[in-house]
Amino acid sequence: MNKLVSLTRNFSSSSSLNAIKTVTVIGGGLMGSGIAQVAAQAGQNVTIVDLKPELLENAQKSIQNNLRRVGKKTFKDDAAKIENFVKESTSRINTSTKVEDGVNADLIIEAIVEKLDVKQELFNKLDQLAPEHTILATNTSSISINAIGAGIKRKDRYGGLHFFNPVPVMRLLEVIKGDQISEATYQTLMEWGKSIGKTCITCKDTPGFVVNRLLGPYSAEAIRLYERGDASKEDIDIGMKLGAGYPMGPFELADYTGLDTNKFVMQVMYEQTKDPVFRPVPLLDKMVAEGKLGIKTGEGFYKYKKSNL
Ligand code: 3HC
Numbered sequence: 001m002n003k004l005v006s007l008t009r010n011f012s013s014s015s016s017l018n019a020i021k022t023v024t025v026i027g028g029g030l031m032g033s034g035i036a037q038v039a040a041q042a043g044q045n046v047t048i049v050d051l052k053p054e055l056l057e058n059a060q061k062s063i064q065n066n067l068r069r070v071g072k073k074t075f076k077d078d079a080a081k082i083e084n085f086v087k088e089s090t091s092r093i094n095t096s097t098k099v100e101d102g103v104n105a106d107l108i109i110e111a112i113v114e115k116l117d118v119k120q121e122l123f124n125k126l127d128q129l130a131p132e133h134t135i136l137a138t139n140t141s142s143i144s145i146n147a148i149g150a151g152i153k154r155k156d157r158y159g160g161l162h163f164f165n166p167v168p169v170m171r172l173l174e175v176i177k178g179d180q181i182s183e184a185t186y187q188t189l190m191e192w193g194k195s196i197g198k199t200c201i202t203c204k205d206t207p208g209f210v211v212n213r214l215l216g217p218y219s220a221e222a223i224r225l226y227e228r229g230d231a232s233k234e235d236i237d238i239g240m241k242l243g244a245g246y247p248m249g250p251f252e253l254a255d256y257t258g259l260d261t262n263k264f265v266m267q268v269m270y271e272q273t274k275d276p277v278f279r280p281v282p283l284l285d286k287m288v289a290e291g292k293l294g295i296k297t298g299e300g301f302y303k304y305k306k307s308n309l
Pocket of ligand 1 (some may be wrong): 070141257
């Protein structure tokens with residue numbers, strides 16, 4: 001199915017939703033706002049919760065911009081339809097700085113900072129406050145979902161939903177099975193993924209799940225290749241784009257996702273597996289220490305003009 005048809009179907013199939021009608025996303029950063037956007041454009045009512053009001057404001061702005069991009073793709077030059085799509089989708093999104101305002105939802109997805117103790121505390125609170133039927137999910141990219149949910153009672157109604165950046169564009173959703181997830185919860189999460197236009201794959205709670213388990217060593221090897229002076233970063237990027245069909249080379253991708261994220265994912269996987277493929281990469285550590293985190297800071301492996309940020 002081409003992208004256009006899939007986006008249109010995504011928007012027009014909003015009425016066929018069954019189980020999950022209301023979604024709360026905790027965390028208004030890049031991933032959280034992307035998740036909120038795809039749920040809202042699929043017809044679901046969404047609440048975004050973030051402690052920082054300025055992040056909620058940014059999230060609303062970026063969602064509007066990205067909805068317009070999706071609208072243009074879906075409705076071509078029909079300005080009225082595009083505006084209607086943006087207006088209807090944004091009208092389904094509420095924001096709050098209080099977790100309590102988001103607990104009455106069918107599905108609550110956490111997309112906050114990647115810190116185990118902070119996530120655990122949030123899930124324990126959500127477990128106490130949310131109604132019985134609410135499913136809790138984490139968008140962690142690399143922390144064990146069993147560890148995050150260790151303190152909750154509703155382990156049968158808990159799982160991982162790992163999205164990819166940029167969420168509105170990337171078609172994959174990894175549905176992660178915790179040790180005690182029920183079949184009904186798993187099926188509901190798979191159905192929900194479909195309802196927001198994603199193709200779902202399933203993985204056990206294993207370090208990096210499927211995609212980051214493979215992307216991690218790939219990215220690390222690319223940096224090591226460059227660090228040794230075997231090839232330039234530009235040539236390595238061209239190599240993987242033209243020789244392997246990747247949309248971005250490994251250095252472009254690292255700048256795009258953020259070098260700090262890259263380092264963190266690798267670090268967590270090294271701690272969990274002790275596999276030397278995830279061992280620290282000195283150049284990556286140095287760049288992160290220097291604050292060269294990629295597009296978001298204006299410099300990573302490449303430099304970025306303000307207009308591209
Ligand atoms: N929202 C909506 N639409 C968007 C968008 C967004 N945030 N970003 C881009 N688009 C749309 C554009 O409007 C454009 O639409 P068009 O085809 O109708 O013109 C289309 O997507 C392509 O965008 P651009 O023309 O701006 O740029 P590119 O063609 O270079 O594509 C890209 C950009 C989609 C990011 C592409 O380079 C890509 O797929 N890169 C790889 C990204 C990737 O690997 N992501 C996974 C990272 S790993 C991860 O997320 C895991 C986590 O745990 C760390």
